[in-house]
Amino acid sequence: MPLHILGILVIGGIAGIAVLLHLLGLSRPRRFEDEAAARSAWAEEFPEIPANRAVLCRNRAAALIQTAQGPGVVWPMGADSTARFLHGARITRTRDGLLIRLPDYTAPRIRLVLEPDEAEAWLTDLEQTA
């Protein structure tokens, strides 16, 4: 197959499928139904380190997790989720919440959309436990 035809097919195919998925409403990120769901999402990543406490943010997009080995966070990865400990994290306030920078190539930045008072509370909580 000529290279330019292949290029058109590949680029057109990728773009077309992505647009179609978005139009079908399949871009919605996961929301945690409750704290139990957040704990369960944490357990999927760290089955041997139980979440002692889970604080779900108001928009249910992420949860702050406290464990015996320190704090962590669960957050959506598309329709699914992942979790990380916050060891070595640099946390800064943003206009709409918090930005967590991790020394982790597989999860370098976590953007959390939080209410101002909620962001302050999370930041205080993390400063006390991290």
Next chain:
Amino acid sequence: MSDQLTYPDVVQMAVPFFIAAILIELLWIVIKGRGGRYETRDALTSLIMGAGNVISGILLGFIAYGFFMLLWEITPLDLGTAWYVVLLCFVLDDLRYYWVHRFGHRIRWVWASHVNHHSSQHYNLTTALRQTWTGTFTFMMIVRAPLILLGFHPAMVLFCGGLNLIYQFWIHTEAIGRMPRWIEAVMNTPSHHRVHHGRNPRYLDANYAGVFIIWDKVFGTFVPELDEEKPDYGLVHNLGTFNPIRVAFHEWMGIFRDATQPGLTWRERLNYCIQPPGWSHDGSRDTSEAIKRKHLARNPQDAGTPGFSEPR
């Protein structure tokens, strides 16, 4: 010798089929409300990884092909191009695929290339296209050397490899439950390959087959899909990014970080490259064996069931 033998690039020719099949699977899922899941960013990442794999092949393919042609120059054997030679080549190349794939899960250097194929938490036809950009650097082309030295022309071997890849496309789906019993017994199927993509302790390091599942049965790595335990797709520690660059290179970065940390012996540095994923010099991480062992400690009733049988 038939130096000028050429075969069509079947993978490139299959691109329109890949796109059409993805659209059909997507519409099936949307209309029927079952048979799998799609999510925009996940699918987009998978498709970009697939495109990157094609580009990588165009840019770096000459290395493997040059190596194969060198072997072809030195071998005194030439099995010709009869249809039964192509068929034999296809079967033997599938055996080659089994071992390369097994190495890909058991040697971290090779896993660094293959890991991205397992990095989606979804399992649909786009996942099939989430392919490596760095396969050349694993040097697994060496595993094909015996085929060429035996007299299979490099172009034929690559043709068979392409057919193998195309076969494996359709098995990346949840839309198909189980195939007729005789097919499940001999061929790799969606059910068998869902097990391979499962991160459940039971399903780790199982079902490496490309086309013929018989290799797993012969070499003791076959685990059936259990109705009572649905595969949970993805990595043991799932990625926190959709960035294709990070997806493609994250394990290489991990190897570099681990092997260059201060205070290690040279043997430990080497082991970070060649031991199974999860190996660490201080035992602070878990290999798949450790994950299975810990699972059995928490769930002793699973001992002796598929995936938790004899050590392999």
